[in-house]
Each structure stands twice: as C-alpha cells, then as structure tokens.
Amino acid sequence: MSRNFADTGYSAVEFVGNAESLVAVHVRDDGVEFEDVTHLEGATVPETVQYFDAEYGIGADQTAVIGPAGENEVRFASIMTSEERAFGRGGLGAVLGAKNVKAVTFGGDSSADINVPASQMEIHREAATDDHIMKRQGTVAVMDLANEMDGLPSYYFSEQQYEGVNGINGDAVEAKKYKKGTCSACAFACKLPTRDEERGVETEGPEFEVAMAFGSNAGVDDIVDVMKSNDLCDDYGLDAISTGNTIAAYLQAEDEFGNRELIWSLVEKIAHREGIGDTLAEGIDRAHAKLGVENWSVKGMDFAAHEGRVLQGQGLSYAVANRGADHMYATFYSVEYPLVPAKDGLDPNGTLGKSDRLVERENLMALCDSGVVCKFSRDYMSPQRFEALFGADFDDLLSVGERIVTLERHFNNQRGFNRDDDCLPYDLPDFEAALDEYYEHRGWSKSGVVPDSAVESVTL
Ligand code: SF4
Structure with a gap:
C-alpha cells in the first residue's frame, strides 16, 4: 500500500495562485485532480481525515490537511499529517488556507528505486x-x-x-x-x-x-x-x-x-x-x-522552551536564525546542556567564540531538513554515515546546507531584514561582538546582509 509522497513519482508540488472555492488536491502518479470540498469548510483535522478515508480509503498518513485555523489564516496555523503531526512553526497552514486548499492527498506506485546502503x-x-x-x-x-x-x-x-x-x-x-x-x-x-x-x-x-x-x-x-x-x-x-x-x-x-x-x-x-x-x-x-x-x-x-538566557549560544542562535526564535534551526541547545560528552559540549555561558560551531550546526540542520533526516538521529549520524547515505563528500553536503541558509538570509534581506532584526528581548554578554563574529564566519556584511557576490554563487 502506498504510504509515502515519493510513491507519486514527484519530488515536490508547487501551488500557484488561489482556488476560487475550497478544494482538495489529489496528487497521484497518473496526474493531479482537484476536488471541490466546500462541504468541509470549518471541519477539524480529524473530521477532514475521516472524510477522505470514508470516501476514498485514503489513510491519515497519505494526507496533509488544515483545520479551521488554517482556513481562517491564523498566523501560526499548521499543516497536519497523519492527523497528529504538525508542520507547525511559521504558519504554513495559513498559506494553504489563503490559497483555499483544505487538503493534499497523495498516492501511487512510482517511487524511484533506491539503493539502501x-x-x-x-x-x-x-x-x-x-x-x-x-x-x-x-x-x-x-x-x-x-x-x-x-x-x-x-x-x-x-x-x-x-x-x-x-x-x-x-x-x-x-x-x-x-x-x-x-x-x-x-x-x-x-x-x-x-x-x-x-x-x-x-x-x-x-x-x-x-x-x-x-x-x-x-x-x-x-x-x-x-x-x-x-x-x-x-x-x-x-x-x-x-x-x-x-x-x-x-x-x-x-x-x-x-x-x-x-x-x-x-x-x-x-x-x-x-x-x-x-x-x-x-x-x-x-x-x-x-x-x-x-x-x-x-x-x-x-520563543521555544530551551532558555537562551541560560544556554547563551542558543540565545545567539535565536537572534540570528532566519526563522526567528526557532530551536530547531540549529538545535544549538543540544551542545550546551551538560548531556553530551565534554569533548563535544560547550559551556552554556557566553556567546563569543561559538559562531564557528553555530554556523556548522545551522548548515547541518538545513541539510537534515532537505535530506529528510530526523534531527534526533544526531547520536547515530556520523559524517561517514551521511556520506554513505547521500553518496557525497560530507563537506560538500554541508555546503548544500550553507547555500540554503545564505539563500534564506538573502530572501529576508530583500524584505528589509538586517542586523536590527537579529535581536533579543534580553541582554547577553558580548552579544554585539558575537554578531560580528557570526557575520564574518558567514561572509556577510556587518549589517547582516548577504553581499551580491555571495548571492550569485549560491543562485547559479
Ligand atoms: S527519532 Fe525522529 S523519526 Fe524517529 S520517532 Fe523520533 S522524531 Fe520520529
């Protein structure tokens, strides 16, 4: 039975424009169909999932749906999969709601053959x-x-x-x-x-x-x-x-x-x-x-729960992350709690001298997001294992993550975000110097802007 988006044979779906009324988009390996689902207006996530199951036998793990919050464009509405899993932070559910898309379902039998190492x-x-x-x-x-x-x-x-x-x-x-x-x-x-x-x-x-x-x-x-x-x-x-x-x-x-x-x-x-x-x-x-x-x-x-006033490298991460106060952007907290071996961990106090590690973690997390690698696999995923799974040199893989972070920053810069937005509602020691250090590691200007030369190298 089909359970995975890859079975559609597609890698991604792009939604352009808005539907005139509430629709479901059925993505299959033999094409895409739109269904008018105005009768689902205001339906909760379980009600919506139950409709597709009853009508077509499509399981919860083959649907991505929004609830009333997405339809009403709540700024932090989620897209829900498998009923209880959320694409939560950042309000993607409101984006689908603005496009009048209540649900995306997927299925087929066309996933690419993959050699599992x-x-x-x-x-x-x-x-x-x-x-x-x-x-x-x-x-x-x-x-x-x-x-x-x-x-x-x-x-x-x-x-x-x-x-x-x-x-x-x-x-x-x-x-x-x-x-x-x-x-x-x-x-x-x-x-x-x-x-x-x-x-x-x-x-x-x-x-x-x-x-x-x-x-x-x-x-x-x-x-x-x-x-x-x-x-x-x-x-x-x-x-x-x-x-x-x-x-x-x-x-x-x-x-x-x-x-x-x-x-x-x-x-x-x-x-x-x-x-x-x-x-x-x-x-x-x-x-x-x-x-x-x-x-x-x-x-x-x-803010997420990992406290940047105590885990101060995490605090710096909240300030500079392109998505704002998001703990998953670098998962920097994971090296500042005294849970990791001393050789891998960092003193939670202070912000200076941490930017090389922060840049590395941001790049790695961007790679994980794009490569569909769970960030909690950190205890198992050595550089050698990344190389075996992706068939590429680890440094080259990290450079993919780096390009992603730089492009995101460029996107933000174009919308007016700069150093002034890399800020926190509390003071951290040496914060301004740590920002300088971070931008220097990234090759960005002192105002937190990606220079044109770097934009060209990541967009070509
Ligand atoms: S380790 Fe990651 S993929 Fe596995 S159950 Fe936990 S969150 Fe899911």
Whole structure:
C-alpha cells in the first residue's frame, strides 16, 4: 500500500495562485485532480481525515490537511499529517488556507528505486536497541534539567523555574504513555501516544516545547490539562508552541495564569478568530502591544522552551536564525546542556567564540531538513554515515546546507531584514561582538546582509 509522497513519482508540488472555492488536491502518479470540498469548510483535522478515508480509503498518513485555523489564516496555523503531526512553526497552514486548499492527498506506485546502503540497517539496529530516555519520555525528558539550570520559561517568560514542574515533566508524561509511537519506519520510536482514561483525554505528546508553552508558561501543573490543550491544537490545526505562548501572554495581561477552562476556550477562539481570539490569532509580535505585555519573539516567531538566557549560544542562535526564535534551526541547545560528552559540549555561558560551531550546526540542520533526516538521529549520524547515505563528500553536503541558509538570509534581506532584526528581548554578554563574529564566519556584511557576490554563487 502506498504510504509515502515519493510513491507519486514527484519530488515536490508547487501551488500557484488561489482556488476560487475550497478544494482538495489529489496528487497521484497518473496526474493531479482537484476536488471541490466546500462541504468541509470549518471541519477539524480529524473530521477532514475521516472524510477522505470514508470516501476514498485514503489513510491519515497519505494526507496533509488544515483545520479551521488554517482556513481562517491564523498566523501560526499548521499543516497536519497523519492527523497528529504538525508542520507547525511559521504558519504554513495559513498559506494553504489563503490559497483555499483544505487538503493534499497523495498516492501511487512510482517511487524511484533506491539503493539502501548497509549503514542504514546499522543505524536502525542501533536505534532499536538503544536504551535512550527519549524513547520513554520524548523531549520532555530534559525538563527537570532545564528547571534545575534556571532555564524553564514560566509565567509568560517572566520566571525561569517552575514550582509545578513535577506535574508536567518527563515522568508525568511517561505515566500517561500507553504504547510505543514512531514516525514511519523509524526504529528509535520517541513519539508519545498518551491517554488518560478517567478524563477521556488522548493525544500524541506533549513534547517539551508544549509542556512549557501550555504548562509552565501558562501556570498549569497537570500533564492531563496540557495533553488536552495539545489535542485541541492538533484538532484545529494550530502550532501548539505559538498557541500556548500567545495564550500565556493573554493570561499575564489578565492575571489569569493557571485558568484551564479559559485556556481551552481561547484555543477555540483563536482557531475561529472569535472575539479576543482574532487579536491572539495574529501572534505575540503583533498582539503584545494591545495586550500590554513584553514581546517575546524574534522576527515574528515566539520563543521555544530551551532558555537562551541560560544556554547563551542558543540565545545567539535565536537572534540570528532566519526563522526567528526557532530551536530547531540549529538545535544549538543540544551542545550546551551538560548531556553530551565534554569533548563535544560547550559551556552554556557566553556567546563569543561559538559562531564557528553555530554556523556548522545551522548548515547541518538545513541539510537534515532537505535530506529528510530526523534531527534526533544526531547520536547515530556520523559524517561517514551521511556520506554513505547521500553518496557525497560530507563537506560538500554541508555546503548544500550553507547555500540554503545564505539563500534564506538573502530572501529576508530583500524584505528589509538586517542586523536590527537579529535581536533579543534580553541582554547577553558580548552579544554585539558575537554578531560580528557570526557575520564574518558567514561572509556577510556587518549589517547582516548577504553581499551580491555571495548571492550569485549560491543562485547559479
Ligand atoms: S523519526 Fe525522529 S522524531 Fe520520529 S520517532 Fe524517529 S527519532 Fe523520533
């Protein structure tokens, strides 16, 4: 049975222009069909997935859909796959919504023949037998350490430790996990199908970011309450990090931290842009002034959980990343927590002297995104294994990542972004000097702009 977009025989789909009414786009190896789905207007993600299953037998893992949030162009709407997986950060769901595309389905039998190198099976074996804590607790496993390091954003970023951490940490999530969860055929299986039978709550997650955004940052100390928020975001097609953080901003403005019923009603209002939800649907960057709270965002994207005030290279990464305060852009936190061997890790204090490592990680993460390599495979993916999987020299592969980062920066520059936007709502030691150092490593100007000569070399 077809389960993968590659089975269509295509590498990508480009949507040009807008549909006049709500459509589904069916991509098959024998062509593309458009279906009018105006009857799905306002349908949640599960309702939409169920329609394609009932009508055509198309499974959830062969669909990419938006919920009401995408249709209403909420700035942080997600595109959802397999019902519970989100292309979350950055509002791609709003882009599909603006184009009147409710769903993309795919299928066929035309994937290219691929020679799977022996190292891939080695990676699978290692991942299957590894006793890594993420296999039990996902990314929430890091929450206690973050809290101990004074690095757990709480009460809309106004505090860095949370007294209710035990109610939302890795152990709390593990207690609600009822089966193994994984992406596609991954043997690591770090996903978190969780359920609370007493309250009838079932979801996938929450991961660390959501346990922060709807937990410590919202003053909520019960993992089941966070699971419910997580599930609502999945149903409406909302990025759970931005939704939680934006609601936390409102809770601070109204002095309502910990008010679960209010939180859940706000998720719904945001998805439908009802009342105050219309303001919150614009995100923290646009809404904070109306709410009278601080702007905890960079380049319009609100902060992830890994605390840049403590992991200060991660703080620098949030400032310079082309996508804003996005922890996955360089995953720099992973070398600053004291979890890696000393020879691979960095002192979390300070920003100077880290830019060569930051540039390398940004390039590597861009390569992972383009090569469809999970960023959590970091313990298994040596340069030699990248070379075996991609059939190319590792330095050449990193240069692909470098071109991607440079092109993104150029795209931003053309829209007016420069050094002034590489900023943070807090002070870090030697920050301006670290920016200079970073731009120099990248070969960009002191104002954070890609020179014309570099643009030519990456676009040719
Ligand atoms: S692909 Fe990545 S996120 Fe998915 S289960 Fe495997 S390690 Fe976890």
